[in-house]
Amino acid sequence: LRIKGNSMESKIRFILIQNRAGKTRLAKWYMQFDDDEKQKLIEEVHAVVTVRDAKHTNFVEFRNFKIIYRRYAGLYFCICVDVTDNNLAYLEAIHNFVEVLNEYFHNVCELDLVFNFYKVYTVVDEMFLAGEIRETSQTKVLKQLLMLQSLE
Amino acid sequence: MSPSVRLQEMIRVIRSARTQGEERGIIQRECADIRAQFRQGDNGERSHSLAKLLYVHMLGYPAHFGQMECVRLIASPRYNEKRIGYLGAMMLLDEKQDASLLITNSIKNDLSHSSQYVQSLALCTLACMGSAEMCRDLAPEIERLLRASNSYIKKKATLCAVHIIRKVPELAELFTPSARTLLSEKNHGVLHGAVVLITELCKRNPDTLDQFRKTVPELVQIMKGLVTSSYSPEHNVAGISDPFLQVRILRLLRILGHNNDTASDAMNDLLAQVATNTDSSKTAGSAVLYETVLTIMDINSESGLRVLAVNILGRFLLNNDRNIRYISMTSLQKIVQTDHNAVQRHRGTIVDCLKDQDTSVKRRALELSLALVSAVNIRSMMKELLIFLSFCPPELRSQTASGIFNAAERYSPSKRWHIDTILHVLTTAGGDVRDETVPNLIQLITTASELHCYTVHKLYRALVKDIAQQSLVQVACWCIGEYGDLLLKGECEEIEPLQVTEDDVLDALETVLQSHMSSPATRGFALTATMKLSTRITDNVDRIRSIVSIYGSCIDLELQQRAVEYNALFKKYDHMRAAVLERMPVMDKNSPGYTNGDTPGEIKEPDTSKPKPVEAGLLSEPASQVCDLLDLLGGTDTPLQPSPAPTSTPTTTSSADLLDLLGGLETPHSSIPTVSVYEKNGLSLKIQYDKQTETEVTVSLIASNSTQNDITSFTLQAAVPKVYTRSIFKLHLCSLQIDSFPSTACQPSISPL
Numbered sequence: 080l081r082i083k084g085n086s087m088e089s090k091i092r093f094i095l096i097q098n099r100a101g102k103t104r105l106a107k108w109y110m111q112f113d114d115d116e117k118q119k120l121i122e123e124v125h126a127v128v129t130v131r132d133a134k135h136t137n138f139v140e141f142r143n144f145k146i147i148y149r150r151y152a153g154l155y156f157c158i159c160v161d162v163t164d165n166n167l168a169y170l171e172a173i174h175n176f177v178e179v180l181n182e183y184f185h186n187v188c189e190l191d192l193v194f195n196f197y198k199v200y201t202v203v204d205e206m207f208l209a210g211e212i213r214e215t216s217q218t219k220v221l222k223q224l225l226m227l228q229s230l231e
Numbered sequence: 232m233s234p235s236v237r238l239q240e241m242i243r244v245i246r247s248a249r250t251q252g253e254e255r256g257i258i259q260r261e262c263a264d265i266r267a268q269f270r271q272g273d274n275g276e277r278s279h280s281l282a283k284l285l286y287v288h289m290l291g292y293p294a295h296f297g298q299m300e301c302v303r304l305i306a307s308p309r310y311n312e313k314r315i316g317y318l319g320a321m322m323l324l325d326e327k328q329d330a331s332l333l334i335t336n337s338i339k340n341d342l343s344h345s346s347q348y349v350q351s352l353a354l355c356t357l358a359c360m361g362s363a364e365m366c367r368d369l370a371p372e373i374e375r376l377l378r379a380s381n382s383y384i385k386k387k388a389t390l391c392a393v394h395i396i397r398k399v400p401e402l403a404e405l406f407t408p409s410a411r412t413l414l415s416e417k418n419h420g421v422l423h424g425a426v427v428l429i430t431e432l433c434k435r436n437p438d439t440l441d442q443f444r445k446t447v448p449e450l451v452q453i454m455k456g457l458v459t460s461s462y463s464p465e466h467n468v469a470g471i472s473d474p475f476l477q478v479r480i481l482r483l484l485r486i487l488g489h490n491n492d493t494a495s496d497a498m499n500d501l502l503a504q505v506a507t508n509t510d511s512s513k514t515a516g517s518a519v520l521y522e523t524v525l526t527i528m529d530i531n532s533e534s535g536l537r538v539l540a541v542n543i544l545g546r547f548l549l550n551n552d553r554n555i556r557y558i559s560m561t562s563l564q565k566i567v568q569t570d571h572n573a574v575q576r577h578r579g580t581i582v583d584c585l586k587d588q589d590t591s592v593k594r595r596a597l598e599l600s601l602a603l604v605s606a607v608n609i610r611s612m613m614k615e616l617l618i619f620l621s622f623c624p625p626e627l628r629s630q631t632a633s634g635i636f637n638a639a640e641r642y643s644p645s646k647r648w649h650i651d652t653i654l655h656v657l658t659t660a661g662g663d664v665r666d667e668t669v670p671n672l673i674q675l676i677t678t679a680s681e682l683h684c685y686t687v688h689k690l691y692r693a694l695v696k697d698i699a700q701q702s703l704v705q706v707a708c709w710c711i712g713e714y715g716d717l718l719l720k721g722e723c724e725e726i727e728p729l730q731v732t733e734d735d736v737l738d739a740l741e742t743v744l745q746s747h748m749s750s751p752a753t754r755g756f757a758l759t760a761t762m763k764l765s766t767r768i769t770d771n772v773d774r775i776r777s778i779v780s781i782y783g784s785c786i787d788l789e790l791q792q793r794a795v796e797y798n799a800l801f802k803k804y805d806h807m808r809a810a811v812l813e814r815m816p817v818m819d820k821n822s823p824g825y826t827n828g829d830t831p832g833e834i835k836e837p838d839t840s841k842p843k844p845v846e847a848g849l850l851s852e853p854a855s856q857v858c859d860l861l862d863l864l865g866g867t868d869t870p871l872q873p874s875p876a877p878t879s880t881p882t883t884t885s886s887a888d889l890l891d892l893l894g895g896l897e898t899p900h901s902s903i904p905t906v907s908v909y910e911k912n913g914l915s916l917k918i919q920y921d922k923q924t925e926t927e928v929t930v931s932l933i934a935s936n937s938t939q940n941d942i943t944s945f946t947l948q949a950a951v952p953k954v955y956t957r958s959i960f961k962l963h964l965c966s967l968q969i970d971s972f973p974s975t976a977c978q979p980s981i982s983p984l
Contacts (some may be wrong), residue, residue, distance in 0.1 A: 090397075109359070111325055118291065134588040136557045157555040165525075168478045168560050169517035171468060175516075193834060194242055196286060200318055208387060209358040209394035213429050213476045214420045223383070227348060230310050 088163040090210030090225050091169075093120070094203065096192065097155050104192045108152050108161040109210035128155050138166050149173050154189055164192065171210055179206065183224055200221060201227060238282050245290070258292055269300055278304055278315040285315075285322055289710040298323050298330045305337045310349065313341070317352045326362035333363050333554075342372045350376070351387055370402050377409040382418040389413065389424030393431050403432055406456060407439055419466050419473055422453070425503035426479045433486050444487050447494050451501045454480050458505055469513040481505075481522040493529040502527050506539055517547070517555055521562075536957055541566070541573040545811055548580040553589060560584065560595035567602045582612070595626060601634040609642040613652060620659050628665040632656050636668065646679040650686055652705070658693060661700030669705050669972045674818045676710060684723040687714040691731065693737055699748050705756045708743060712760025716767040732959060733768045737761065741778065749789055758782060758790060760796045766812045772823040775911050776801055913938035 081123040084226045096105040103121055108156050112120065127139055127149050133135065147169040156173050179202060184191040205220050207213055214220050236944050241261055248254035268280040281753035288294035301323060304316025325546045334356075341353035354376070357369060373395060376388040392406045410432060413425035434438040446568045457472045457480075466473035488495040510516045520543055547559035560581065568576045581603065582748060584596035597619070611634065620631050635656055653672050656664065676686050690707040698704050710930040711718060716732055743757040745751050758779070765775045779801065782794035800808050815966045909916040917933045926969075936942050 103291070106289070111327075114293075121857075134553075134589060136554045136589055138554065138591070139555065140591070155238055163520050165478055165482075165518055166554065167514050167521055168475060169627070170554070171474060171518055177469070190597075192238055195319055196289060197282060200321075203838060204355050204359075207357060209391040209397075211393060212475050213391055213424065215423070215468075216419065217328075217474060218318050218465045219420070230348060 090166050090219050091207065092161075092180075092210070094157075094159075094207065095121065095124055095157045097106040097121070097125055097128075097157070098153050098189060099129060099155070101129075103194070104189065105203065106198070107203050107207070124157055124159075125155075126155060135169055147173065149177075151177055152189070154192075172206075172215075175215060175217065176202070176206055179224075182217065182221055238286070238341060241283050242286060245286075250896060254290075258287055258290070258975070261287065262292075266296060269296070276311070278312045279643065281315050281319050285319055288322060293576070294323055298328060302330055302333045305334050305341075307732065307871055310346070313349060313352060315354045320356050321359045325360050327943065330972075331360065331362060335368055338365070339369060339372060342376065347381055347384055350384055354384070354387040354391045358387070361391075361394060361398065361399045366398045367402070370395055370405055372397070374405055374409060375618060377406065377413065382416070382421050384412070386418070386420040387417070389421065389428050393424075393428050396431050400435055403435055403439065407442070411443075411446070413420075414446060418477055422689035426450075426476070426483050426690040430479070430483045430486060430572055430878075431946070432485070440487070440609075444491065444494050447487055447497045448483065450480055450487075451498055454484075454505065456787065458508055468515045470510055471513075471519060474515040474519050476524045477505075477519045485526040485529050486524070490531065492531050498526075498530070499532060499536060502532065503539065505537060505885060506536075506543060511546075514552070514554075517550075517552075521547075521558060524562060528562070537570060540572060541576075542568055545577040545580070547766070548577055551586065556587070557583060557592050557595060560592070560599055564595065564599055564602070567569055567599065569805065571603075574599075575603060575605075578608070578612075582615050585615065585623075590626070591625055592629075593623065597623075597627060597631060601638060601700075604638040606642045606644075610631075610648075611639065613638070617652070617655055617659070619810070620656065625663075628660045629665070632660050632664045636664075646675070647682055648658075650676065650679065650682065651689075652692065654689060657695075657700055657703040657706070660745055661702045664702055669702050672706050673709055676706075677815060677817050680817070683710075683714045684717040686849050687718045688723050688729065688954075691718055691736070692729070694743070696969060698746055699744055700749050701753050702834060704749065704753050708740065708753070708756040708760040711740065712756075715760075715764045719768065722916050724856060733764075733771045736768075737771060737778075743781075744778070751789060754787070755789055755793060758793055758797075760792075762800075764810050765801075766809050828859045884984050914942060 085092070090109065092108075094107040094109075094112050095103065096193065097103055101114070101122070104105065108117065124141070124146060127141060137147060137149055138160075139148065143162070144159055145162050145164075145166075146157050146159050147166055148155055148169065150156075156177060158169050158173060160169055180192075180199070182186045183198075184195070184204060190218070202220070202224060205214060205223055214223075245257055245261075263285050265280045265287075270281065281297055281304060284294050284297045284300075288297075297319060301316050301319035304312045305320060305838055311466065316806050320331070320334055324334070338353045338357055342348050342352070344350050346632055354373075357373075360370070365534075373388055373391050377392060378835050379385060379388070389410075390411075395402050396406065402529060406428065408722065410428045413421060413428070416422050423748075429443055429446075447620050454477065457477055460472075466476070470476050471477070474892060484498050488498055496892050502523055506520065506527070509520050509523070511520050524540040527536050532540075541563075544559045544563055547555045548563075550556060550559075563574050563577070563581070578600075579601050580768060581596055584592055585600065585602060587593055599613065616631065616635050616638075620628065621637065623631055633651065639652045643856065645654070650672075653675070657668075657672075675681070679686070686751055690703075690710045693703060694707040694711070715736060717723075718736060719733060720784065725890055739759050740761045744761075749757070761775055761778055765772050768775075779794050779797045782790050782927045783798055785791045785794060800811065803980050804811075825977060905919045907917050908917065915935050915937070918933045919933060932944070
């Protein structure tokens with residue numbers, strides 16, 4: 080089952096945060112998928128990523144794309160990109176994102192992401208947009224997030 | 232929106248469910264609640280309910296009834312409600328839903344809202360799920376925002392523009408002028424977005440690409456700034472100044488410099504600088520270096536720079552981080568053809584990576600190692616590869632085996648080494664080799680006539696040890712059948728002597744015949760080998776006779792047929808037995824593609840004789856012999872129908888007889904008739920459409936000379952239209968049938984244009 084879409088475009092197809100049991104903590108899609116396709120993808124990613132351990136690379140070939148992932152405690156942060164993309168750069172992007180979450184939630188843990196899920200989406204939207212990395216400066220992102228928070 | 236107590240409450244309740252069923256029950260109740268809220272509550276209540284619904288949706292439950300709510304909430308004047316509405320739109324709505332069109336107007340209004348945060352919500356949503364129509368409607372707005380003063384908005388607007396261009400490529404021209412000016416922004420976020428936008432524009436339109444080539448000096452300047460100074464401390468990652476921006480700029484430079492000398496020259500110095508100055512101790516630095524290497528290899532860079540790039544990749548191979556080793560090999564794979572010598576220098580490290588723990592690293596190392604095998608290093612490389620074969624994970628075995636065979640075929644230093652290598656592979660991984668290996672190996676063995684004795688001894692020993700590997704057993708049986716006399720003689724220079732009696736040999740073959748591990752094909756081989764031995768041994772012919780007659784009532788149809796025919800050979804045609812079963816001629820390879828099922832054109836007949844069975848008036852039993860012959864020639868898959876009529880005239884060589892047999896195999900000529908293209912002065916040329924497979928069409932040119940004299944200097948030249956050169960259309964000129972051209976004078980020559 081190929082993921083449809085023009086693979087001439089190099090961009091992020093989706094970002095997933097899952098825990099070891101397979102529960103989705105965040106799913107951001109940058110491409111058109113039906114609901115059941117989304118479910119299938121979530122399950123497949125979970126299957127592929129959870130069997131790997133420290134002696135594997137952080138890159139997995141996935142259908143006609145590849146997944147860059149990193150495990151933080153019980154959570155897997157996965158970004159699905161094109162095969163021609165720079166693996167290491169996206170690995171850094173994941174880490175950048177996690178550091179922002181950490182700052183924003185003051186030593187983030189999984190429950191923070193559960194109870195404040197809509198805020199997590201805000202963080203994602205500050206740092207990624209239209210399948211591309213948008214803002215990489217942690218200071219700037221945190222400043223924006225605090226501004227947004229004050230509007231609530 | 233302060234996290235609604237009720238939202239948190241609901242989440243807590245859901246999490247406290249102990250079973251899936253309990254959870255479903257809770258969700259159902261909550262959804263009913265939410266639905267009631269949607270029907271009657273005010274907007275404040277609505278947004279809380281929608282938030283709850285979104286959480287439920289994240290758990291995987293259906294939430295489509297919330298779609299209209301999103302539309303309503305987006306239109307609300309309050310920020311909190313808008314925000315949940317937009318989030319809902321991004322999560323629940325997509326192009327296929329009709330509701331998505333309804334929000335176009337709201338987005339349009341919000342794009343010009345006084346609060347930048349509202350604008351940003353709208354931009355974000357559009358960039359996430361905007362359909363082609365929405366994009367078309369709103370593109371002018373976005374373009375206006377690209378020139379707006381606020382960098383926060385510009386950042387989002389640029390990426391929104393990228394999304395629009397992806398959805399509606401025709402709108403690219405709209406954004407080109409603004410993209411150009413954005414390059415002078417200082418804000419990294421905007422700059423990043425601008426580079427992405429320009430990359431997208433250039434990818435889609437070659438004219439735009441030309442236009443943007445002029446920006447190369449500017450881009451080089453920006454990069455220089457990033458690399459040399461701490462241009463912006465906020466964007467520092469592990470000592471590298473905004474690696475993400477650097478990577479994107481390098482990518483854009485790659486596209487701009489590809490196939491263009493002026494642009495490539497302009498960036499040469501910069502690339503050298505980045506390559507030497509970037510600190511690669513952390514991932515961020517390595518990411519930048521990696522992108523630099525990719526760019527260097529893809530543009531017209533000078534050779535010194537290319538060597539630098541390959542060396543960087545080589546350094547990566549020694550890195551402790553497995554990720555870096557992996558990507559290094561991926562890149563080396565792409566350049567191993569063009570920069571072969573440079574990559575060869577790192578062969579040792581690559582071979583070491585075969586022992587890595589990660590399968591994907593192993594796979595890369597295998598592909599690279601196979602690409603690096605050459606005549607010089609074949610012996611040492613093969614040693615490593617054979618060791619790898621014994622320990623490699625099962626999914627890589629057949630690839631390794633095929634790779635080893637290919638390498639051995641191209642570079643083997645001696646026939647004996649070649650045979651040894653193939654035998655080694657068959658013993659270790661016989662189950663994973665391709666089917667053509669057996670005929671290939673047999674063909675190889677026949678050509679190495681000085682090694683027949685050695686080969687048959689070796690195979691016999693392998694057979695006695697273990698009969699599980701089918702390919703090995705098949706080859707062993709065939710050899711024993713052919714060269715059994717050499718085996719029985721007992722001595723052989725290259726191997727320790729072993730006394731083998733006739734009974735031993737027959738025992739071995741019978742074991743194969745009777746074992747449940749043997750496949751039907753293998754048993755066929757064994758039976759035929761047993762039969763062949765009847766002319767090569769002296770004492771135990773009766774034993775053979777009895778074996779053959781037993782199998783005359785075997786359940787397997789193929790074996791039964793063979794046994795019956797052999798029986799007949801013993802009884803009625805005993806006078807022919809010796810001739811039928813004599814030694815096979817040396818087999819040539821048919822044609823370059825002979826290992827595959829599809830052989831192009833006619834099969835070249837072997838140089839030495841006419842297989843005797845064919846001449847001797849065809850009757851059923853030799854057909855099975857010929858069957859083997861054709862199998863071994865790697866011929867067709869279709870079953871052979873023995874030609875019923877004995878061939879009448881041996882005027883043309885009996886190779887024609889062979890070909891007649893094969894003529895029955897070819898797919899019937901299609902309805903395209905033979906075209907006569909030239910008839911003049913006694914020379915007639917006809918083009919005949921022979922056969923067509925999925926990948927090939929075979930056409931024959933038949934030239935005949937009906938004059939008294941010889942025709943000299945006959946040249947055939949074939950050409951294809953320029954359109955089809957290179958990969959699409961390969962012209963394959965194969966064998967020549969010299970039929971009616973009088974012998975000596977004329978040597979037709981064939982040359983492809």
